[in-house]
Amino acid sequence: MNNSKIERRELLKWMVFSLPPAFYLTGCGGGGGSSSSLMSATELPNVSPGADVFACTAGSMCKPLVMLYSYASGSQSPTTSNLNATLYDVTEATDRFDDGAQCYAFNGTSSQATALGIAALEKPPFGISFWAQSANTAYMRIVQIASESASTAAIDFNNQSGMGIYLGGEFSKYVLSFGTPGQFTDGNWHHFLVQYDGAALTAFVDGILRGSVNTYVHNYGGNLYVGGQGLTVWSGDIDDMRVYNRVFEASEVPQLVYAWTQVKPTTRNDSLMAYYPFNDNAVNENGRGFDGTLFNVTPTTDRFGQADRAYAFNGTDAYIQLPTALGPVPMDFCLAFWIQSSTNAQMAAFSVTKGATTGSGNLDFVFNDGAALTVTLAGTTTTTISCGSLGGLTDGAWHFVLLQLNGPTYQLYVDGNLQGTMQNGSLVLSSDSIICIGRGSGTGTISTDYWNGALDDVQIYDTAFTVAQIAAIMQLQYLPRDGGGAL
Template structure:
C-alpha cells in the first residue's frame, strides 16, 4: 500500500494548474505562463488544466537546486492532444532540452519519447508499440532509476530500455512545459494537467498507485491540514505530509476492533513527534479533533494529549488529574488562556470523541459531538512558533507523558461550526474503515470518500455489492467480477449511503458521503 503522503515527501514539483501554474510543493518551483490558456481538466473542473496552441504557448519554471540535483527522476503528467505534429515533435516537458538533463516529447508517429542525459551519454526511447490516443486524457509516467528508462501509460508499463547511470548534473537551463527549453521551438498543441516531478525512480507498484489515486477526482476536505488515522503508522493522510515519528508508542486495536489502527502510550516515555511545518503554524484559527480512551487519570499534574508549542507556544490539549480536558491557546498579543470541559469529565476506559476549537471569538470543547464547555476568547492564534507538534507528551520539557490510546487525530486550519462537528462525530462513529483485510496483502478499498459521483472498489473481485440510502432502502446492486470495480452514483441525491460488499462469507460495510 502506498499513501499520497509518501509521494509528497519525494515530490519536488507539482503543478495541479488550479487557476495558475504555481508549484504545490514547499519548493515553490512556480511557473510563469506565456500564452497558455486555463481550461477544464479531465474531471471537467473549470480553470484546472492548461491548453497550448502549438504556436507560441508555454510555461517557464526557473532553474532551482531541487530540480537539478537528484540522480534519478520520475515525471508524471496527464495529456490530451487533438492531433500529432506533422513533422518534428512536440516538446511536452523539458529540463535542459534533449542535451541538458531530460525531456519528454511526442513526435509525429504518436509514440511518446523519453530522453535522458547521464554523465556518460544521451539516450532516448519511445513507447513503441503504444501510441498516445488522440482526444483522450492519458496518464503518462517516465522514469529513470539508474538501471532502466521506463514509460507507463495509465499505470501500465508501455516500454522499457536498459539505461545505467545517474542523471547529468550542472544543467543551467529552465524547466519548460510546452516547448523546447533552449531553441524556442517544438511547441505543443494540446492540454496538460497534474504534472509531478519526483526526485527518485518510482517502482511499477508506485506508478500504478499514483495512477489509481489520480484517476478519481480527489475531494479535499476544507481546512484539513493533518489527519492521522494510525492505520499501521503515524503518517499524515493529507497532501501536506505532516508525518509523525513514533517513539515507543504501540499499535493496537482501534475503537472498532481493527488491528494496528490506533496507538497506545505507556505514560512513561512514549510519544509521537511531527516536525514543524508552515501548514501547521500559519492559520489564525484551529480545530483539533481526536478520539481517546484512558484507563486512569494522572495522580498529579496533567497528561499532555496534543501540543503545538506547549502551553506557551500556540495551543495544547491536556488532561489533568480532575479528568476534565483542558484547552489552552496563545493569541497574537501574547495572552495565554485556558479552559476545561467542566462539568463534563472524560469517562474512563471509554472511547470518546473530543473536539477543541478556537474561532477568534470563543474557545470551545465538544464531547461526542455535543458542546461541553465554551469560553470567550478573542484574537487570532500566535504565529512564530518553532516547536514541533507533539502527541502524548509536552512539546518542550519532555514530560507530562500520556497514558492511554489515541485514534483519528485531525487538525484543521479553520474553526468548524457546531453543525460540522456533529456531522464529523456521526461520520466517525460508524465502524466502517476504508480498507478491510479480507486478504491482508490486497485489502479491499472503497474510495474516494467523500465523492461527487463515482466510487471505486478495489480488490473485491467476485463479490456482491449493494448500496443503501440512509433510510436503509436498496438503491442498486450488482455482481462485481473485477479487481477494480466502479459504482456510479451521479444520478442520486447527495447524502449518506452505505456500500455493502459480500465476499468470501464476510460482509464489509462502508459509509459514503455523496456531495452535490
C-alpha cells in the first residue's frame, strides 16, 4: 500500500493525548482437529447469567473495545468508528505499555464483549487485528463471529495447536492452524491479524506470516463476540482490537505491530523537537515548523522496503540543512537517525556547527575514520567516542545511531547498544547552531565529508531516554500504519 504522509493534525493529536479513543479497542487485559468441547455450527454464543454488564457506547466514559476502520474505494485513509461493544464481567487492566486501566482483562469464566451488526464482517475482504496476553495454556476462544442464526467463524488458542481458525460455519476442523499449544499464551503480549480476501485466509503473529490457505466461504456473520464462552472463555488481557474492511500485504503488517506506540505517548509530550521521516520531503512532522532545505538528495527506499520514504546522498554535494534557532537546549537532549551505506570511505552523516554563542561546540558523526563511527564534540574542550572497526557500520545494512546528553554524560548507542560515553561542557544545540544531515561541519580537523548512502527518520528530542526506551525508539516511525494516522 502506498502509505501517505501523516497529516500534522493527526500527529499533534497523538503527541498530546495518551490514547485517542477513536483509534483503539483499548480494552486490555492447534493442529486443526476436532474437540468434544467445540460448539456446533448452529450454537450461538451466550452470556453467563448474572454477569456484570455495561454498554461501552460512543457517549460513555469507558474505553472503546472494538474499532472499525472502513476504507472507501480507492481511499488510503479510513473512517474510524467505535463499534459500541457491550462488556460483560470484564475489568480494566494494565496495557502493554504498563499503563494502568488502559485495556481489558477477561476472567476465563464469564467475561465477554459483544459488538453486533458489523457489516464489514458480512462479506470479504475483512480483517481482525488485536493484541492479547495470557499465561494460560488451556484451550481458549478469543473471538467468535456469528450471523443471527449460527456461528460462522472463531479464533482459538491451545486446542492441539497454538492457534486455530474456523471460517465459513464449519466447526468440525480448523481451516487454518499453526504453532504449538502455549506458544502464543506465554505471558507476553502478542499481536494477531487474521484476514480473508474472498479466496485466501491468512494469519500473522507479531507481524510474521504464520499460515495461509485458499478456502471458499459461503456463510458470514456480522456479530462479533470477544472472549469466547463456556469452558473456552479467554483468560487474559485484550487490547486495541480493530475490524478492517480490507486486507493487508505481508510487507505492510509489521507496521501494525511496530510503530510510535512502542514508547508511551505520555513520555513524548513536548519532548520531540523535530522529526524527519523523509517521506519525499524534509518537513518536520511534529508540526512545529523547522523544516529542512534539500540539496541534491534523491528519494529512495526505506528499511521497510517502501519507495520514496528515505533519502539517498551522493557523497559529493548532497545534504539537508535545517534552519537555525532550534535551541538553545542547555540540558538533556537526544539525536537519533538511521543510516545505510556500502561505502568504506571516510564520511559524515550528521553534524551541528556552532554559531557565535559563547561556549558552544561543533558536533560531528564521522564514519570510517579509523573506526566504524567516531563522534567528536569540539568546543570548550574536544572529546570523542569511537566504536567498531572501519566499515563495520557501512556494510549495506540499516543501522540506528543515537547520541544523547544524559546529565553530564554523552552516551552513544548503535542499534540499541551502548558503545561509549564522554563528558564535555560545550553547548551543542544553541540558538544559532547549524544542523546538517548528510555532511560534516567542515570545522577544525573535521572535513565536510559528504555522506554516500541513505539516511532516514532523523529525530531530535529535548530529553534523554532509558535503555528500554531507546530499544523501543528503534521501532518508532511517523508512518500512518494503515492510512488512519499515528498509532
